[in-house]
Amino acid sequence: RLGAVNTVLFENGRLRGFNTDGYGIAKAIKEEFNFGFKDKRVLVLGAGGAGRAIAVQAALDGAKSVAIANRTASKITAIAAEIAGTDCLPVELTPAALAKVMPHVDLVINATSVGLKEGESLGLPAALFSPRLYVYDTIYRPAETALLKTAAAAGARTANGLSMLLHQGARSLELWPGCKAPLAVLRRALRAAVYGERQP
Numbered sequence: 001r002l003g004a005v006n007t008v009l010f011e012n013g014r015l016r017g018f019n020t021d022g023y024g025i026a027k028a029i030k031e032e033f034n035f036g037f038k039d040k041r042v043l044v045l046g047a048g049g050a051g052r053a054i055a056v057q058a059a060l061d062g063a064k065s066v067a068i069a070n071r072t073a074s075k076i077t078a079i080a081a082e083i084a085g086t087d088c089l090p091v092e093l094t095p096a097a098l099a100k101v102m103p104h105v106d107l108v109i110n111a112t113s114v115g116l117k118e119g120e121s122l123g124l125p126a127a128l129f130s131p132r133l134y135v136y137d138t139i140y141r142p143a144e145t146a147l148l149k150t151a152a153a154a155g156a157r158t159a160n161g162l163s164m165l166l167h168q169g170a171r172s173l174e175l176w177p178g179c180k181a182p183l184a185v186l187r188r189a190l191r192a193a194v195y196g197e198r199q200p
Helices: 021-033 049-060 073-082 095-104 146-153 162-175 183-195
Strands: 007-011 014-018 041-045 065-070 087-092 107-110 134-137 157-160
Touching (some): 014 162, 021 049, 021 134, 021 157, 021 162, 041 095, 049 065, 049 073, 065 073, 065 095, 087 095, 146 157
Parallel strands (some): 041 065, 134 157
16 A cells, blocks of 8 residues: 555565555654544645655544645645545645645644755745644654754644654564564664764
8 A cells, every 4th residue: 555665574485565654654653742643634745655655554544634745746646546535635835835724734744855954944934833733754864854943933742753763663673573673772772873872
């Protein structure tokens, strides 16, 4: 359903493909915000590989609606076909178009690459955000993107993509050897590798 594979398991002489993106974002949202996609109105920014995986997972988990904002409308159409049965709204990725949608969503997830470079911004004004919104950015370096800074300044609860990366990796480890991933150990190692944090 996600249309891509990022983990391959060799099993009885055969190859089995898995995708841990959907699992990773679902676990991350639960960890960061203490809720799942079920009955939530979700806005996904970006319709590339990550955006597709997030939109499909949200639909599979029972999201009330999934709005997808992208500059290329054809990519949204392809995802909408995958999540038929879930209320799917295509949105142009501009502040004006998003201003009409944001008051009607609960959770905003950035799945674009905008923000990876220092100073990059989607150009979304603080007026689009409010304290009732939850905003997740799949980017984890820098730790706080321009999107997260703007959303947090408006009172929204925010989180970056490190938790998604953690749970994606943990799921892959569990698929390969078939044992429980040591999340606390992985989390410390990940924070040390990405942010240089050292903990005992």
